[in-house]
Amino acid sequence: MIGIEALTGILLVCIIAAFALGAPVGLALGGIAMGIGYITWGDALFNVIPTTLESTHFSFILLAIPLYIYMGQLLTRSGIGDAMFNASQMLIGRIRGSLAISVIVVCSMIGAMVGIIGAGIMTSGSIALRPMLERGYDKRLALGVIMAGGGLGILIPPSIPMIMFASSTQNSVGRMFIGALVPALITIVLLIAYVVISCKLNPKRAPLDAVPDVLPTAKEKLLTARDGLLSLLLIVAVLGSIIMGIATPTESGAIGVVGAIVLAILFKRFKPRMVQKAGMQAALLVSVALWIIVGASVFSNFHLLMGVQNMVAGFTQDLGLPPIVIIMLFQLIMLLLGFIIDEFIIVLICAPIFTPIAVALGYDPIWFGILMILNIEIAVQTPPYGFALFYLKGIAPPDVTMLDIYKSILPFVLLKLCVLITVMMFPELVTWLPDLLMD
Amino acid sequence: MIMTAIRRYCLGVHTVVAFVGNSVSYLMPVLACVVAFEVFSRYILDEPTIWAYDVSLFLFGYIAALGGAYAQQQRAHINVDILYNKVSARTKGIFNLFSFALAMFFVVIICKMSIGKFEEALEFNYRRQSEWAPQTHHYWLMITVACVLLILQLSSDWINSFHQAITGKPLLLAPSQESQETQEGNP
Amino acid sequence: HAAEHNWRFANLYNRGTAFGEVYQNLADNINTMSNGRINVQMLYAGEGVGQTGILGSVKTGLIAMGAPFQSMHAGELPAGVVEVGLPGGTDDVGELSTLFHEKGWAPILKEAYGSQGLVWLDPYVQPPVYVITKDPITSVEDFKGLKIRAPGAYGKFLRNLGASPVSLSWSEIYTSLSTGVIDGSIGSNIIDHRDGNHVEVAKYMYPLPLAGAQVLPIVVNRNAWKKLSPDLQAIVEGATAIHAQEQMTKSILWESEALADMQAKGLKWSPEPSDADKVAWKEAGMGLLDEYAASDKYSKQLIDVLRKEQQ
Ligand code: NA
Numbered sequence: 001m002i003g004i005e006a007l008t009g010i011l012l013v014c015i016i017a018a019f020a021l022g023a024p025v026g027l028a029l030g031g032i033a034m035g036i037g038y039i040t041w042g043d044a045l046f047n048v049i050p051t052t053l054e055s056t057h058f059s060f061i062l063l064a065i066p067l068y069i070y071m072g073q074l075l076t077r078s079g080i081g082d083a084m085f086n087a088s089q090m091l092i093g094r095i096r097g098s099l100a101i102s103v104i105v106v107c108s109m110i111g112a113m114v115g116i117i118g119a120g121i122m123t124s125g126s127i128a129l130r131p132m133l134e135r136g137y138d139k140r141l142a143l144g145v146i147m148a149g150g151g152l153g154i155l156i157p158p159s160i161p162m163i164m165f166a167s168s169t170q171n172s173v174g175r176m177f178i179g180a181l182v183p184a185l186i187t188i189v190l191l192i193a194y195v196v197i198s199c200k201l202n203p204k205r206a207p208l209d210a211v212p213d214v215l216p217t218a219k220e221k222l223l224t225a226r227d228g229l230l231s232l233l234l235i236v237a238v239l240g241s242i243i244m245g246i247a248t249p250t251e252s253g254a255i256g257v258v259g260a261i262v263l264a265i266l267f268k269r270f271k272p273r274m275v276q277k278a279g280m281q282a283a284l285l286v287s288v289a290l291w292i293i294v295g296a297s298v299f300s301n302f303h304l305l306m307g308v309q310n311m312v313a314g315f316t317q318d319l320g321l322p323p324i325v326i327i328m329l330f331q332l333i334m335l336l337l338g339f340i341i342d343e344f345i346i347v348l349i350c351a352p353i354f355t356p357i358a359v360a361l362g363y364d365p366i367w368f369g370i371l372m373i374l375n376i377e378i379a380v381q382t383p384p385y386g387f388a389l390f391y392l393k394g395i396a397p398p399d400v401t402m403l404d405i406y407k408s409i410l411p412f413v414l415l416k417l418c419v420l421i422t423v424m425m426f427p428e429l430v431t432w433l434p435d436l437l438m439d
Numbered sequence: 440m441i442m443t444a445i446r447r448y449c450l451g452v453h454t455v456v457a458f459v460g461n462s463v464s465y466l467m468p469v470l471a472c473v474v475a476f477e478v479f480s481r482y483i484l485d486e487p488t489i490w491a492y493d494v495s496l497f498l499f500g501y502i503a504a505l506g507g508a509y510a511q512q513q514r515a516h517i518n519v520d521i522l523y524n525k526v527s528a529r530t531k532g533i534f535n536l537f538s539f540a541l542a543m544f545f546v547v548i549i550c551k552m553s554i555g556k557f558e559e560a561l562e563f564n565y566r567r568q569s570e571w572a573p574q575t576h577h578y579w580l581m582i583t584v585a586c587v588l589l590i591l592q593l594s595s596d597w598i599n600s601f602h603q604a605i606t607g608k609p610l611l612l613a614p615s616q617e618s619q620e621t622q623e624g625n626p
Numbered sequence: 627h628a629a630e631h632n633w634r635f636a637n638l639y640n641r642g643t644a645f646g647e648v649y650q651n652l653a654d655n656i657n658t659m660s661n662g663r664i665n666v667q668m669l670y671a672g673e674g675v676g677q678t679g680i681l682g683s684v685k686t687g688l689i690a691m692g693a694p695f696q697s698m699h700a701g702e703l704p705a706g707v708v709e710v711g712l713p714g715g716t717d718d719v720g721e722l723s724t725l726f727h728e729k730g731w732a733p734i735l736k737e738a739y740g741s742q743g744l745v746w747l748d749p750y751v752q753p754p755v756y757v758i759t760k761d762p763i764t765s766v767e768d769f770k771g772l773k774i775r776a777p778g779a780y781g782k783f784l785r786n787l788g789a790s791p792v793s794l795s796w797s798e799i800y801t802s803l804s805t806g807v808i809d810g811s812i813g814s815n816i817i818d819h820r821d822g823n824h825v826e827v828a829k830y831m832y833p834l835p836l837a838g839a840q841v842l843p844i845v846v847n848r849n850a851w852k853k854l855s856p857d858l859q860a861i862v863e864g865a866t867a868i869h870a871q872e873q874m875t876k877s878i879l880w881e882s883e884a885l886a887d888m889q890a891k892g893l894k895w896s897p898e899p900s901d902a903d904k905v906a907w908k909e910a911g912m913g914l915l916d917e918y919a920a921s922d923k924y925s926k927q928l929i930d931v932l933r934k935e936q937q
């Protein structure tokens with residue numbers, strides 16, 4: 001029988017080959033798993049498909065994806081998304097990169113509504129990508145901002161990976177949610193700082209809006225402010241529906257859809273055709289996202305049935321290294337796993353294997369969990385296999401290539417790596433706030 | 440003669456898949472309404488429904504699976520186009536022959552397994568494990584249909600790529616030219 | 627040397643949890659007792675097979691052995707829901723053992739599982755199901771109008787008491803309790819409530835369990851089973867019996883530990899129910915028998931035995 005290390009190597013080679021030929025990602029992942037699986041296991045492996053389909057399509061957590069995508073499409077097609085950005089730009093003033101900054105702010109708010117990466121990136125992407133590209137923003141800056149901002153969905157509470165981590169290591173969810181706030185704030189500040197500085201250094205990346213021939217009248221300004229305020233109210237309403245216990249994070253997407261339609265009617269921009277076209281585009285995106293998830297899950301389920309988790313467990317035995325080096329080694333392993341494994345599986349495999357070791361070395365489990373979340377945020381946007389990359393490609397206009405996306409991530413991955421290292425060096429950044437509020 | 444038949448086959452597949460893809464989009468607002476109704480019913484009327492949970496999940500599955508063939512037609516499935524964008528149209532055709540065959544292999548297996556599950560679900564009267572407990576056989580039938588559509592679309596695209604690999608030109612008009620309007624994200 | 631039989635064995639618990647280890651011990655025991663002739667590889671929660679996929683995966687032979695939780699398969703094998711223990715059922719382990727081994731449940735279940743290509747091995751007992759609420763429950767009346775996350779049979783039971791069952795995924799329970807989307811939730815046992823951190827957001831546990839003791843089976847794929855020689859079959863059965871013992875002793879211990887953990891975080895029991903409450907509770911459970919007997923022929927046979935018992 002073939003060893004798991006060799007099998008992992010073969011799978012990686014197949015992925016790279018299929019990706020290089022431009023094969024559809026999800027279908028290729030499934031095809032590779034079934035092909036290699038048939039050779040190493042036989043056709044009994046095909047039975048992994050029904051259970052994988054059921055656990056993907058009947059996942060209430062993933063249901064957030066269609067609802068939030070639809071909300072995003074309705075917002076952008078009714079022009080409400082634009083109103084939101086016009087108003088927030090008016091607030092920030094005429095500085096370079098102001099649109100990118102408002103995108104980061106909006107992404108953070110969406111991050112506070114959703115608990116998974118896909119919903120965050122595809123909603124933010126729907127609303128914010130086109131306005132940035134239309135105003136002549138550098139493609140890479142625009143893409144990178146959406147990906148980095150959308151990724152905040154799992155760092156800003158509520159966060160499904162954090163709930164998974166807390167339950168599989170028996171830690172407090174509340175403590176984790178609060179512990180993530182300071183690292184999230186640091187990330188947001190760093191992202192905004194990056195936008196401001198890089199636009200200062202290279203003004204071409206973010207052109208200033210042309211000064212209109214006729215300056216806007218006070219009345220026009222008031223209208224922009226009113227429209228923008230109403231649109232921001234939608235976000236507040238969706239957030240409010242979660243905080244007030246009206247809806248779960250998943251269901252709040254539906255509140256957003258209804259709210260977007262109500263706003264469109266208020267703005268006199270409602271047309272049945274718009275609802276249908278938004279539905280068309282949303283259905284297409286949902287299907288694209290879910291076929292990737294199905295293919296990738298079939299792939300990872302095969303890999304797990306073959307015992308990849310034992311390989312990870314094997315790495316950690318008899319290390320005999322200084323504690324902080326072990327923590328760093330864990331981060332490295334997770335970053336490497338991120339090349340071919342998705343975020344939930346990383347938590348599933350690594351949380352129970354690594355956390356007890358970290359705790360035995362005297363580290364705080366919540367701190368270690370936040371490191372894991374920060375790490376996953378990076379893993380989902382590193383090529384070749386990263387859900388953030390795939391989602392963003394799905395939402396981007398056709399002339400954005402995967403190469404554009406790969407190139408866009410570098411500064412943002414470095415920023416997130418900075419956050420990871422900072423938090424690793426100063427555990428108080430995580431532990432201080434929960435200690436203050438919960439003890 | 441044969442070319443005409445092949446062309447007809449491809450156009451026929453194109454029409455059917457486009458029709459199903461369009462129809463599925465009407466489920467989007469229905470899905471949102473079902474979830475919103477559950478929230479309304481639970482929070483305002485204090486009466487959570489027994490059915491909304493399963494109905495919304497079924498709708499989710501239908502939209503996700505049935506849209507697959509249309510996404511293939513629109514070339515909306517995500518691919519890594521780094522090398523792909525650099526090669527000639529003919530080489531692209533050759534690449535596609537491989538990619539679409541790999542994809543078809545996977546979808547054929549899904550199709551075969553779903554037919555099995557459909558028969559099993561009928562035989563043992565499988566239901567969801569919820570209190571409402573709706574039957575699940577239709578879900579497997581739907582997956583089978585979605586897979587057949589996707590296989591048809593992939594086969595049509597494979598023929599098209601084969602033509603392109605040999606002649607350097609597509610057999611039919613490229614899908615992106617035919618449906619520019621639906622593909623771009625503009626309102 | 628290579629094993630004659632390579633088995634994969636899936637359970638519902640996470641790697642590193644106490645219960646996960648008990649299943650690991652069963653796997654290890656089969657390895658040692660068979661002198662390495664059967665090699666069992668353990669798969670923890672989500673490692674290749676979803677929670678709702680365990681039974682189906684054992685049926686098809688994707689994995690050879692599984693420890694399913696029957697409520698997850700209510701729509702697939704309804705008799706399993708009667709087997710695990712309908713709400714209001716007994717918590718007396720001796721009584722349960724008689725029910726299975728002398729009154730005839732075991733052969734009925736062997737046939738029910740057998741009809742779907744599964745070999746049913748002797749079951750084991752896990753701790754009761756409790757409901758946790760944000761506000762104290764002073765009488766059964768208080769359940770009226772409460773939104774409680776409770777799937778399947780437990781939902782029906784609480785509906786009989788006037789509550790409104792809500793369907794939610796497990797990972798949304800915490801957030802939903804904390805924001806007030808729901809007023810309470812059941813967990814598959816006290817340990818489940820502890821692991822889900824529910825006590826941080828809901829402090830009251832109702833003293834009457836929804837199911838007294840839960841009976842769970844170990845299932846094996848029929849073809850994999852038939853390939854075993856009789857002595858190996860006996861070894862697997864023997865290891866399963868040891869496992870059942872370990873489940874019993876350890877789960878009592880862990881349940882009390884989980885309870886202590888939660889009490890340290892502020893968990894309180896709702897006040898002791900009155901006799902009238904206890905009767906209402908029992909009746910809400912009995913009201914389900916007819917409905918469950920109607921779901922399939924094996925459920926009916928099991929419930930017929932139960933009824934004869936009560937007369
Ligand atoms: Na979030």
Ligand code: NA
Pocket residue numbers: 338339340378379380381382383384385386387
């Ligand atoms: Na990656």
